[in-house]
Amino acid sequence: MSTPDSAPAGTQRLVQVNYRKYDGTLHWNLRMHRLGEDEHGIWLGLPANSVMRKGHNPEVPIPEAHVLLFPHEAWWTATFNAAPRSTEVYCDITTPPRWPSPDEVTMIDLDLDVLRKRDAPGPILVDEDEFAEHQVRYGYPADVVAAAQESADWLMDAVASARGPFGGAHGTWLAMVAGAAA
Numbered sequence: 001m002s003t004p005d006s007a008p009a010g011t012q013r014l015v016q017v018n019y020r021k022y023d024g025t026l027h028w029n030l031r032m033h034r035l036g037e038d039e040h041g042i043w044l045g046l047p048a049n050s051v052m053r054k055g056h057n058p059e060v061p062i063p064e065a066h067v068l069l070f071p072h073e074a075w076w077t078a079t080f081n082a083a084p085r086s087t088e089v090y091c092d093i094t095t096p097p098r099w100p101s102p103d104e105v106t107m108i109d110l111d112l113d114v115l116r117k118r119d120a121p122g123p124i125l126v127d128e129d130e131f132a133e134h135q136v137r138y139g140y141p142a143d144v145v146a147a148a149q150e151s152a153d154w155l156m157d158a159v160a161s162a163r164g165p166f167g168g169a170h171g172t173w174l175a176m177v178a179g180a181a182a
Contacts (some may be wrong), residue, residue: 015044017068018106019092022138026055027109029115032068034102034176035173038170040165041071042105045177050084067173069165070097075151076114080170082178089116089166091155093131094119110140110148114155122161125152 019032028097030052032044045067046052051059065082077097079090093112097105110133116123135145159166 008120013103016104017044018104019094019109020106020141021182022108022110022134025055029053029055033177034118035067035176038169040169041069041074043170043173044068044070044105045064045173047177047179065174065178067177069168071165075147076155078165082174083118086117086119087115088118089114089159091115091159093151093155095144109136110144112148112152114152114159116159124172125156 012035015034016029017032018029021027030050032046035043035045037043038044038142046064046065047063050062055061060086063168064085067080067086068082069078071077073096075093075096077094079092081087081090087117091114093110093114094107095110097107099105101124111127111134113126114123115126131148134140140148162168
């Protein structure tokens with residue numbers, strides 16, 4: 001595991017994270033600490049009691065620490081939440097994350113989400129209705145629809161079998177922010 005930003009979480013490089021919708025409108029957005037990179041991708045973290053925004057709306061408090069994984073060239077991102085948050089893993093199906101600069105990552109949210117609750121036996125796929133609606137509303141091309149569905153299928157299997165980054169790789173990264181102040 002590489003940890004190029006080895007300073008405490010509160011002093012690491014901040015990265016602007018911008019999820020957008022297919023029409024370009026700003027969706028979820030926040031600033032996170034760059035923690036490092038490993039074979040799974042780039043990891044960013046956020047201490048407990050931080051905030052994020054949906055579009056340009058008021059800030060939303062985030063009580064638990066969490067880390068986000070931005071895999072290389074994959075059509076998803078993954079959030080790993082600290083306890084006691086009921087959702088342990090939350091994967092957004094997105095276009096591959098792009099880094100216009102070292103201080104910004106952006107991707108298009110394609111609606112489908114794969115999540116694992118702490119008290120559930122396996123992952124669940126959510127927002128299929130929104131995905132169907134937005135295929136019409138935004139005119140998703142067939143290759144985008146196919147990539148989103150393939151990613152959701154892959155994630156359902158990977159999360160269920162604890163494969164790849166879902167086998168505990170997040171633990172070290174989450175520990176880097178779990179005790180940090182926002």
